[in-house]
Amino acid sequence: MTETYQVVIVGGGFAGVAAARDLGRKGIEVLLIDKNNYHQFQPLLYQVATSQIGVSEVSRPLRAIFHRRRSVRVLTDEVTAVDAAAHTVTTVDGTTYRGEILVLAAGAEPNFFNTPGAQEHAYPLYSLLDATRLGGAMVNLLDRSDRESAGAGSVNIVVVGGGPTGVETAGAIAENIKYVVPGYFSTALAARCHVHLVDLVPSVLGAFSVKSQTYARKHLIKAGVRLHMGTGVTEVRDDGVTLADGTTIPSKIVVWAGGLKAGDILSGSGLPQGRGGRIDVRADLTAPHVDGVYVLGDAANITDARGAHLPQLGSVAQQSGAWAARNIHADLTGGTREPFRYTDKGYMAMVGRGAAVAEIGRKRVQMQGPLAFIAWLGVHVALLSGARQKASALLSWADDYLTHTRSHVVLGHPEVAPKE
Ligand SMILES: Cc1cc2nc3c(=O)[nH]c(=O)nc-3n(C[C@H](O)[C@H](O)[C@H](O)COP(=O)(O)OP(=O)(O)OC[C@H]3O[C@@H](n4cnc5c(N)ncnc54)[C@H](O)[C@@H]3O)c2cc1C
Structure with missing residues (x-):
């Protein structure tokens, strides 16, 4: 038919x-x-995984978007x-x-670039399901590690890919370890938790200016992220990763932001x-x-x-x-097609609380720190689909900024974290 x-x-x-x-x-x-029956907002998936904002803030039913457009039929x-x-x-x-x-x-x-074990064991971050699965896995990991004795080994999370997605994810996880884990679990558990950011290229945020790269690098290190730059991942296993320089990092969670x-x-x-x-x-x-x-x-x-x-x-x-x-x-x-003209607004990346880098417009006007952080918030609110989603995301960010609490539920149930 x-x-x-x-x-x-x-x-x-x-x-x-x-x-x-x-x-x-x-x-x-x-x-x-x-x-899917919903539109998803990928730029904020890492915030769903780290419980900074909720699922309904980054998604909107497609039928809600088009319910007034009678000539558009949505099919799931x-x-x-x-x-x-x-x-x-x-x-x-x-x-x-x-x-x-x-x-x-x-x-x-x-794109796992044929890296052995990556497809089976790594957590990609490309869909809402990916984000909730990763969030659930991290909560499971913390709950399990909390039951271990204080002398148990490190709890490592490895993020592969030093582009904006990897940087934003690693920064957000590091902030959870620094500010949320001590209050919700214990300072002893927080001291055992580490985030590692790995990339083949020598610097984070390769597409940005050297000034932005330097700022991001410094901020990540200050937040506790351990950088392994200039060395690729050669294997991902269910108990860790091996890097091209021979380093192995034991880890139950490997986040794939590698391409x-x-x-x-x-x-x-x-x-x-x-x-x-x-x-x-x-x-x-x-x-x-x-x-x-x-x-x-x-x-x-x-x-x-x-x-x-x-x-x-x-x-x-x-x-x-x-x-x-x-x-x-x-x-x-019967009209004439026109060649696409792109209005280049530049790009930006959140590095952590009150810290971001932005390179605005075609001329790439560089901003960093709180000003870039505010620009980041403004652009992402503008891009989010739906007034309720925008208002709710703003509330979540204010809550995070002022209180460091995580009020969004992340389901720490094994079913949402099947890779563990
Ligand atoms: C984690 C992450 C962070 C990002 N951060 C930023 C950022 O800060 N700023 C920025 O500008 N960009 C960012 N991006 C990039 C941006 O999200 C993408 O460029 C953008 O979403 C691409 O839009 P699209 O419509 O081409 O595809 P998508 O938004 O991916 O939409 C594709 C749609 O197709 C549907 N689909 C796929 N396969 C099928 C199928 N077989 N049948 C039916 N439906 C199907 C999917 O469900 C999806 O709804 C980020 C991307 C990711 C993954």
Whole structure:
């Protein structure tokens, strides 16, 4: 059975939602398919894992986003096959959906770079489920270690990847050890807990300026993070990791923030895959060699007007979604597609309490410390979907900043932490 729509969009992330929202405003008939019934806000997943904010602050039901857009139908189903030439996608139950225009915005998945044991034993941080699983595993680990005698060995958590995700995660775990574990458990347990941050490259935040890197490095060390830079992970086991320089770190929890690749559904789509398994889209965001297929956000290699590759960022995904909606409208009404123009807002990373780095705009105006921290808060509130989510996240951050308590429930049940 094949159902037909004007536009079929796969993926309700930043890109898919932006495209569906703008197409819906124009009354274009859209089918938006996502395997989850909610939109998730990946930049704050590490805060869910460390109990700083709650699940409902970083997620929003897709049906709530589109309930006023009558021309947008939300379908919760997993796409298992894509035929780009035919403009069709097939879901788990075998139903096929065809779009006059097909939009592929299914994001990315962790890239373990064939590191032995990583897929089996490491905790990725790419979805809400990943975040709750990691949070549960950390609570289980603390509960178990609390039952051991004070003289028992170190309790190590290893974070692989010194980019923004790894830095933010390592910083947040270190702050929990410093401020939360002594109060909720004991100072003896906090003294046994250590966070290690590992990366092949010599510095944290490789894409940032040296000034930001130096600031982040100093702050992480001050927070208690042990840095292992310039050495990769060669093996992940259920009891620790081995590094390329021969170091072994015993650890029950290894967080994988080591890289991304495009999701599996692109591999059988008939589209040629480029760097990271992504599709090298044309300047107007359409896929090469077929008509009427767009690839957006993390699933695409997108270039700016000067031909430089854009990074896998929420702002790139969101802007590509909105731009694609304009081009799709042009396709459907006999207009002309325009090449994508990206408004570069720069990038930022939270390093810890009151500490962040930001490089604003195309000129990369550098900020660090409390000012960057405030900018980080402002940008993330603005990006969050939903007024209730924004207000609630602000309340959680204020609570964290002023009291260092963790009022969000993390389920420390073995079922949410199956890798342990
Ligand atoms: C931990 C983390 C922290 C980040 N921090 C920042 C940050 O601070 N700032 C920033 O700008 N960017 C950040 N990013 C990057 C940013 O989140 C991504 O670039 C952005 O989410 C990409 O948007 P997207 O719409 O392409 O994909 P996604 O947001 O990943 O959405 C893809 C959607 O497709 C759905 N999907 C996937 N496969 C299927 C399938 N087979 N069938 C149906 N549905 C499917 C998924 O459920 C998902 O809803 C971060 C990313 C991560 C993982």
